[in-house]
Amino acid sequence: MHDQDLVKSxxxxxxxxxxxxxxxxxxxLKFLLRYAILAPxxxxxxxxxxSLDNNTVKIFIDRDRWLKVADSDRRELxxxxxxxxxxxIVAANHFGYRCDVDYLxxxxxxxxxxxxxxxxxxxxPQSSSNGLFEAIRGRHTNHNVYEAKPIGEENLEKLQNINKGKEIRLxxxxxPEVKRKVDSLMTKGDAMQFADPEWREELGYWMGQGVFGTSWLTSKMSQLAVTYLNMGKSTAKKDSELLLSAPVLGVIxxxxxxxxxxxxxGQTFERLALTAASLNISLHPMSQILEITELKSEVAKLxxxxxxxxQQTFRLGYAEPEKKHTPRRPLEEVLV
Ligand SMILES: Cc1cc2nc3c(=O)[nH]c(=O)nc-3n(C[C@H](O)[C@H](O)[C@H](O)COP(=O)(O)O)c2cc1C
Known part of the structure; x- marks a missing residue:
């Protein structure tokens, strides 16, 4: 297969x-955009x-892909x-470009x-010393149980010191006390979300589209299971195991x-994810506690x-690597 066809498929x-x-x-610029679409x-x-216009790229929000139930305030969007x-930006800097960004x-x-x-x-290409460009293709969301191995001081400092700008905090x-509180909020969150048929239908719809990289049959079976069964209890148990296994929790x-x-x-979150990937540290956003207003206000107290x-909660640690990437739509589908 020709290189270009391979990248499309x-x-x-x-x-x-x-x-x-x-x-x-x-x-x-089209080439650089092929790295943008690998984002989580x-x-x-x-x-x-x-859209492309001379040396400018404009980024639009596709509202048809907004999770109206899970993300009612459009934070995750x-x-x-x-x-x-x-x-x-990371890809552009790697190839020597300076980017002027306007938030409209x-x-x-x-x-x-x-x-x-x-x-x-x-x-x-710049000889990238920070490894972020290489990490674009290496990054995964890692959903595995994390190892009982702490993140050392030096790596924690590298993560803490990523460029965040004045607006954003990490x-x-x-x-362990904070972990325990987050765990209890998450258990409530899982129960509340699974008790809501509209939330289950929305999650089921996306699972049915194969967004998590499962086969057609598994995607459709998962859609049916999530839509029609309340799996709140088993999900909470699994999420609790995942959360408590992680040596570090974080919030942006x-x-x-x-x-x-x-x-x-979002930029800070991705910069963190790329930095973590470059250090072989796994990251997993866990958003349910920010998707429910009552629980979100409890997170703020922590x-x-x-x-x-x-804006975003997540866990960090060391884990068995994920085996394959989740699918992406080709650039040709998202260029207007
Ligand atoms: C804003 C945001 C929120 C997310 N929330 C969750 C979450 O609550 N639970 C989860 O398992 N993954 C969550 N993810 C990870 C996505 O499911 C993941 O990025 C997507 O499936 C693509 O897979 P990849 O990150 O491995 O490329 C979130 C990602 C983003 C950007």
Missing amino acids: NPWSIKEGSFPTDGNIEEK SSHNTQPWKF HISIGCALENL PESEKKYPAVSVTFQGSNSQ HLTDD SSRSDGREARIKA IPVSDVYS
């Missing part, structure tokens, strides 16, 4: 060496669209957009959320709570700073 097969050094700006997103909805934006005001639905202008590159903790928060702050929180909005 499996977006994860993109290779650094295929950068179109002698191509025009459109070909180069809630339920792997990939709620993004992109915007975080997912931030993840794709961060991948784009929230107005009519059809307008873009972000505009990125690319400046000056000799198209020569709080990491290994405090922001000083304000508009679209821009959430997109920036953060040792005031006047911040919780």
Whole structure:
């Protein structure tokens, strides 16, 4: 199969060496966008669209892919957009581009959320010392039980010190008391979500689309099971095991709570995920406690700073690697 067809059928097969050094700006930006679409997103909805205009990329939010029940306040929708934006910037920097990012005001639905202008590159890959570019293809959400191995001081510091900007905070903790409280909130969250037929139907719909990389038959069976059975108890038990196995829990928060702050929180989340991947540390976002208003306010009480909005909760640790990537829509499907 020709390189380009391979990348269309499996977006994860993109290779650094295929950068179109002698191509025009459109070909180069398209190549960089192939890294943007490898970003994580809630339920792997990939709620993004992109347009190209000279040296500018505009990122649009695809509202048809918004999780209206699980993510009623659109927090995760915007975080997912931030993840794709961060991948784009990391890839662009790797190929020598400087990016000017404009966060656009929230107005009519059809307008873009972000505009990125690319400046000056000799198209020569930079010898990346931080490993973030390489980590775009290496990153997975790791759903396994984590090992009883602490994250050492040096690596914790690297994670804590990622570039966050002024708006965003990152709080990491290994405090067993905090873990216990989060565990109890999560057990409540799982019970509340599974008791809601609309929530189950929405999750079932996405599972049925094969977003988690399962075969057609397994996807359809999972859809039926999730939609018609209340698996709250068994899910809570499994989630509790996952959570308590992790040596470190974390939350990303922001000083304000508009679209821009959430997109920036998403960028920080992805930067953290890439940094963790570059250190062979696994990461798993666990969002249910922020998807339920009553529980979200309890999470805020666990953060040792005031006047911040919780944006993303997750666990970190060491684990058996995930075996395969979740599927991605090809770039051709998300270019407008
Ligand atoms: C904003 C956001 C919220 C997420 N919440 C959860 C979650 O609550 N539980 C979970 O297992 N995965 C969660 N994920 C991970 C996605 O399911 C995952 O990114 C997607 O399936 C793609 O897989 P990958 O990250 O391995 O590429 C979340 C991801 C994002 C970006």
